[in-house]
Amino acid sequence: MTISVFCILLFAALLHASWNAIVKAGSDKLYSAIAVSGFSALIALILLPFSPQPSLASVPFLAASCVLQVIYTVLVAKTYQVSDMSQTYPLMRGTAPLLVALISVLILGDTLSLVAWSGIVVICLSILGMAFNGRHQARRGIWLALLNSCFIAAYTLVDGSGVRLAGSTLGYTLWTFFMNGFCLLLWAMLARHQEISRYLVANWKKGLPGGIGTMGSYGLALWAMTQAPLAVVAALRETSILFGAVIAFALLKENVAGLRIVAACGIAAGAILLRLS
Template sequence: MTLSVFCILLFAALLHASWNAIVKAGNDKLYAAIGVSGSAAVMALILLPFSPQPAHASIPFLAASTALQVVYTVLVAKTYQVSDMSQTYPLMRGTAPLLVALISVLFLGDSLSSLAWVGIAVICMAILGMACNGRASSQRGVVLALTNACFIAGYTLVDGTGVRLSETALGYTLWSFFLNGACLLTWAMIARRREASRYLAQQWKKRHFWRDWHYGILWAGAMGHDPGAAGGGRRAA
């Protein structure tokens, strides 16, 4: 891994933690999450005409990933409604890499070196240890966080294959951003039109509303900047 890719991965992790903090701090956590995803979709839509298009073979994986990520985004909001981010965020992000490694080895025929297993174990134990040292979370929050870890592992595995088949990590990632945000915005305007309209009317003049959108735009722009880090940075964060 080059230094530039490593720095982009760290930056992606910072942005990911930041948008989770935005969702946690939001008055309506679901709409805060949709706001970040929607702004990333807008940025992706702007960049898509200038990026390579993914191969047709990757489309089923792109569709499956979008479905998983929509559920993931909703679960993030639901989790932060009932629990403390300092515990549930590490649970979500710390459990997923272990699930990915286990599924890859047991069912997909991948192999990992002993050093890789040690690294995964150390990282997972450290993150889970952070979660255990915080305030007691509600049982529902812990269940939601662990459930979401399964969805994170799911879209990580799907995207791993999808990116390889797409022949363009950049195009695949931008389409993923666009479809995820577009689906969430469409759902909000159809299923909860009155609530969504009321939220927009109340929040659009407030500073934190535009901060949410700026983070989403920065997120999509950062991931679109480096095709090699796009898939990994976004998923690992």
């Protein structure tokens, strides 16, 4: 992996942690996630006429990704209703890269070096260490987090394959965010019109930067998927947990100590291994 791809992925991870912090700080997690998705859809709609369009071969992947990501967003909100976000979020994000690595190598034909495998495993184990550090989790929350990791792996693999066929990373990214945000916002408007309207008006100053952050984060990751193996991109993207820990400590005033510091160091070590692969 070139140094430029590596640095771009780390920046994408920082953006990912930033928009997740915006969702976490929201008074209602589901409405906050819908607000971020809605504003990203609006930005995508404005930019789409000026972007090269993806090829027709990528359309089935866009449709499948939309279904998977809408389910993922709803499951995230449900998971946070029954369990602690600070532990279930790392559990979701830490399991998914291993699934991506196994499927991309066994089915999609990607190849990984021993060093790359080592980096992926170190990152995943470190993230899982964060997930299980702290108070005992409700069993339902753990199962929901593990189920959601399957959807994360699924849309990562679908989008990784689709963007390679699209011929335009920007066009594929914009259509992805427009479709996902439109579907979520349409559902919210039909089901809870007054509540979501009030929330969007009151929280647009958070939703707009969140939309920019999520679009930039995933757009850069999609571009990286055209430059490097899917498993490596997926694992490096989850270094967002490391940035998230820093944000939680510095801005959200959460306690970050003990095993979480060790796990953060492990994530950094895994990222170095992936850079060397």
